[in-house]
Amino acid sequence: MTATGADHDSAGATSRGWWWWERRRSAVLDIGLGLASAFECALEGVKFAGDAGVPVPAGVLFGLVAGAMLTTRRRWPVAVVLVSIAVTPANMGFLLGIVGLYTLAASEVPRRITAALAGMCLAGTFIVTFVRMNQSVDDGAFSGGRSLVLLFSVVMSLGLTAPPLLLGLYIGARRRLMESLRERADSLERELSLLADHAEERAEWARTEERTRIAREMHDVVAHRVSLMVVHAAALQAVARKDPEKAVKNAVLVGDMGRQALTELREMLGVLRSGEAVRADASALAPVPLAAVGAAAAAAAAAAEEGPCLADIEALVGQSREAGMVVELAVHGAVRAYDALVEQTAYRVVQEALTNVHKHAAGAKVMVRLAHRDEEVAMQVENGPADVASPDAGLPSGGNGLVGMRERVLALGGVFVSGVTDAGGWRVSAVLPDRAG
Known part of the structure; x- marks a missing residue:
C-alpha cells in the first residue's frame, strides 16, 4: 500500500476507531498474525539469547517486539520486510518474512523497491543458511557432507522467498485488474447516463422540430388557400347584384380553393396518421415494426413526390x-x-x-x-x-x-x-x- 493510500485508509479507519484498517476482519487478521509472529520470535529469542550471551528476558523481549511488527504490514510493508531481514541472522522471524514479503509484493510499492528487498531477503536467507549449515557440518550435526550445503541453502532461500513474492505479485495484479474493471464499469455507467440524457434531449428536439414543421405546413396550406377564398368572397359580395355571371365564377373559384385546401390537409393528416401507427407498433414491440416503418417511409416519400413542384x-x-x-x-x-x-x-x-x-x-x-x-x-x-x-x-x-x-x-x-x-x-x-x- 502506498503512503498516500495508507494515509487515506488510516484517516478513514481512524474515524471508525480501527486505526489504518478499513474493515474489522482485516484488523482481526493482522492482530492474529502479529500475535503468532511475536510468539514465534519470542521462542526463537530464547535460543538467540543463549547464542549471543545476553539475558533470556532480553532475547524474548526482542523477539516479541520484532514479531509484533507484523501487525503494521498494511501500513508499512517496507518496514516489516526490513525488520525481517534484520532479524534473519538471529534465525528468527520466518512468519514475519514470509507474510511481510507477500504484503510488499501485493501492495502499490514501486517494483524496483520490491525487487531490491526481495533480493536482500533471498541473499540474507541464503547466507545465514549457508553459514549455519557449514557450522552444523563442522559440529557433526549434519552428516550430508559439504556437497549438499550449497544445494540446501539455495532451496531454503528460494522456498522462503519465491512463493510469497509470486503470490503477492499475482494478488496485487488481480486486485489492480478488479479496480480497473470497476472504474471502467463506473465510467461506462456514467457514459450511458450521459447518452440517455443526450438521447432524451435529441428526442425533445426532434419533437419540437416536428411540431414546427407541421405548423409550417399547415400555415402554408391554409394561409394561401383561405386568403384567396377571402379575396374571392369579397369580390363575390361586391359583384353579386351587378354582375351575376362574374359572381358565379367567383363562387366556383371559392369552391375550388376550398376543395384544394381540404385535399392538401387530408394528405398531410394521412402522413401524420401513418407515423402515429408506426410509433404505436414500435411501443407495442409487435413483430411488424420494420414493415410498418417501411410503409411509413414510403408514404412520406410518396407525399413528398406528390406535393407541389416548380411546374x-x-x-x-x-x-x-x-x-x-x-x-x-x-x-x-x-x-x-x-x-x-x-x-x-x-x-x-x-x-x-x-x-x-x-x-x-x-x-x-x-x-x-x-x-x-x-x-x-x-x-x-x-x-x-x-x-x-x-x-x-x-x-x-x-x-x-x-x-x-x-x-x-x-x-x-x-x-x-x-x-x-x-x-x-x-x-x-x-x-x-x-x-x-
Whole structure:
C-alpha cells in the first residue's frame, strides 16, 4: 500500500476507531498474525539469547517486539520486510518474512523497491543458511557432507522467498485488474447516463422540430388557400347584384380553393396518421415494426413526390390573377427536374410570398422570377406599393410566413433574403442548391 493510500485508509479507519484498517476482519487478521509472529520470535529469542550471551528476558523481549511488527504490514510493508531481514541472522522471524514479503509484493510499492528487498531477503536467507549449515557440518550435526550445503541453502532461500513474492505479485495484479474493471464499469455507467440524457434531449428536439414543421405546413396550406377564398368572397359580395355571371365564377373559384385546401390537409393528416401507427407498433414491440416503418417511409416519400413542384407555380400565379392580382411570371434558364424537397420548398416560398401580397399589399403589381442555374434554382417575388384605391381584404397575419420561408430555405442549405424595395414595395428572394445534382 502506498503512503498516500495508507494515509487515506488510516484517516478513514481512524474515524471508525480501527486505526489504518478499513474493515474489522482485516484488523482481526493482522492482530492474529502479529500475535503468532511475536510468539514465534519470542521462542526463537530464547535460543538467540543463549547464542549471543545476553539475558533470556532480553532475547524474548526482542523477539516479541520484532514479531509484533507484523501487525503494521498494511501500513508499512517496507518496514516489516526490513525488520525481517534484520532479524534473519538471529534465525528468527520466518512468519514475519514470509507474510511481510507477500504484503510488499501485493501492495502499490514501486517494483524496483520490491525487487531490491526481495533480493536482500533471498541473499540474507541464503547466507545465514549457508553459514549455519557449514557450522552444523563442522559440529557433526549434519552428516550430508559439504556437497549438499550449497544445494540446501539455495532451496531454503528460494522456498522462503519465491512463493510469497509470486503470490503477492499475482494478488496485487488481480486486485489492480478488479479496480480497473470497476472504474471502467463506473465510467461506462456514467457514459450511458450521459447518452440517455443526450438521447432524451435529441428526442425533445426532434419533437419540437416536428411540431414546427407541421405548423409550417399547415400555415402554408391554409394561409394561401383561405386568403384567396377571402379575396374571392369579397369580390363575390361586391359583384353579386351587378354582375351575376362574374359572381358565379367567383363562387366556383371559392369552391375550388376550398376543395384544394381540404385535399392538401387530408394528405398531410394521412402522413401524420401513418407515423402515429408506426410509433404505436414500435411501443407495442409487435413483430411488424420494420414493415410498418417501411410503409411509413414510403408514404412520406410518396407525399413528398406528390406535393407541389416548380411546374405548379404557373397555376399558382394563375390563381392569384383570377383573384384580381396583376402578376407577371418570368422563367430564366433551361427548365429541369430537381429533388422533390427542393421543388416543394421553392413552390412554398412563392406561394407564401403571393399570400403576403394578398394580405398586406392589395392591388399591388407583382413580379415572379424563376431562374434555373448550373447547380441551384433561384426565385424572387417582388411587389410594388399597395394601391390605395383597392379595398383591404382584412386578412389576419400571425407573422409566421417569413419565418417559415426562412426555415425551409436554410434547412436545405440555401440563402433567403427579404426586405423593403426602393419603390416602397417588398421583395422576397431565395436560392436553393440542386440536391439531386
